[in-house]
Amino acid sequence: MKPSESLKIDAFSMRIADIKGIELDRLHAHSLSVGWPHRAEDWQFLRESGHGFVALDEIGRVLGSAMWFEHGPDFATVGMVITSPRLQTLGAAQWLMKRVFDKIPRRDLRLNATRAARRLYLSLDFQPEKTVYQCQGIARVPTTESPAEASGDIRTLDASDIPAAIALDAAGFGVRRTALIEKLFAHSTGYGLFDGKKLTAFALCRPFGRGHVVGPVVAESDADAVAVVRPHIADHSGYFLRVDTHMDSGGFAAFLSHAGMPVFDTVLTMSLGKRLADFSNGGSASPKTYALASQTLG
Numbered sequence: 001m002k003p004s005e006s007l008k009i010d011a012f013s014m015r016i017a018d019i020k021g022i023e024l025d026r027l028h029a030h031s032l033s034v035g036w037p038h039r040a041e042d043w044q045f046l047r048e049s050g051h052g053f054v055a056l057d058e059i060g061r062v063l064g065s066a067m068w069f070e071h072g073p074d075f076a077t078v079g080m081v082i083t084s085p086r087l088q089t090l091g092a093a094q095w096l097m098k099r100v101f102d103k104i105p106r107r108d109l110r111l112n113a114t115r116a117a118r119r120l121y122l123s124l125d126f127q128p129e130k131t132v133y134q135c136q137g138i139a140r141v142p143t144t145e146s147p148a149e150a151s152g153d154i155r156t157l158d159a160s161d162i163p164a165a166i167a168l169d170a171a172g173f174g175v176r177r178t179a180l181i182e183k184l185f186a187h188s189t190g191y192g193l194f195d196g197k198k199l200t201a202f203a204l205c206r207p208f209g210r211g212h213v214v215g216p217v218v219a220e221s222d223a224d225a226v227a228v229v230r231p232h233i234a235d236h237s238g239y240f241l242r243v244d245t246h247m248d249s250g251g252f253a254a255f256l257s258h259a260g261m262p263v264f265d266t267v268l269t270m271s272l273g274k275r276l277a278d279f280s281n282g283g284s285a286s287p288k289t290y291a292l293a294s295q296t297l298g
């Protein structure tokens with residue numbers, strides 16, 4: 001059965017609309033209503049990278065949103081699921097998610113759930129996977145040296161490095177994200193670790209929310225991940241920086257806290273369909289995602 005185009009909750013009568021036609025300042029006000037740091041430019045980036053719905057009331061106010069980001073025919077991430085505080089716990093997010101399911105049937109889905117949203121996703125059969133540590137603060141270059149030094153040369157990335165970064169990201173993330181990585185490159189500064197001509201680790205950094213976010217970071221070891229993130233810390237020393245990582249311990253997690261970015265909050269990666277392990281190519285020396293592109297994008 002097709003999900004309905006409209007929903008009546010209490011005094012609100014809502015209709016669904018494509019997120020593409022909505023003014024950015026209205027989307028910005030919507031995420032501010034739940035205390036999220038996204039700027040209008042961040043919404044713009046997300047809109048260009050994916051698809052989404054909004055729920056509008058009779059006078060066109062945005063009361064709900066949900067987005068998805070497709071990577072190939074079988075996989076998508078879901079994010080920006082927000083319902084306005086005056087509408088919460090009344091079924092609006094369920095309704096929006098069912099609209100998303102209707103648009104992308106038979107895909108494996110991954111998302112990062114806030115505490116407020118866990119129950120919603122559990123009721124939609126998403127399975128809990130791993131904690132994401134949202135590390136943020138005023139960046140400072142740690143005085144302590146990392147325990148192991150990475151071997152290779154660090155240099156800034158340019159457009160010629162995009163194919164190698166796409167391949168490395170795919171090995172870590174489990175799915176090839178060609179369009180997204182290309183788009184991230186256009187908005188980011190990047191550092192890569194090279195073994196001769198071969199890219200073995202990289203970290204991108206772009207403006208986001210209250211400052212900048214470092215991600216994705218892909219590397220084979222903590223030392224390599226630290227080596228590609230360290231120059232971003234130096235570039236943003238004294239300014240707000242954020243990293244979202246699955247790493248709960250070890251050299252990389254310790255480095256972030258020494259670099260002025262302690263854990264601020266956590267969210268939970270959840271999957272519907274294939275689990276994270278099903279996407280892993282195994283092997284401790286294989287590339288791993290040390291930092292997400294963002295909580296929304298995964």
Ligand SMILES: CC(C)(COP(=O)(O)OP(=O)(O)OC[C@H]1O[C@@H](n2cnc3c(N)ncnc32)[C@H](O)[C@@H]1OP(=O)(O)O)[C@@H](O)C(=O)NCCC(=O)NCCS
Binds near residue numbers: 087094112
């Ligand atoms: C998380 C959020 C989107 C949920 O939206 P919502 O419109 O309140 O969700 P729904 O009313 O559709 O509720 C969905 C399920 O969660 C349950 N639920 C929601 N809020 C609840 C609460 N405070 N206490 C108990 N159950 C709750 C509902 O009963 C329903 O469960 P069911 O399917 O078993 O009946 C909303 O709270 C929000 O926007 N929060 C801030 C932003 C955010 O954290 N977004 C999530 C990003 S991952």
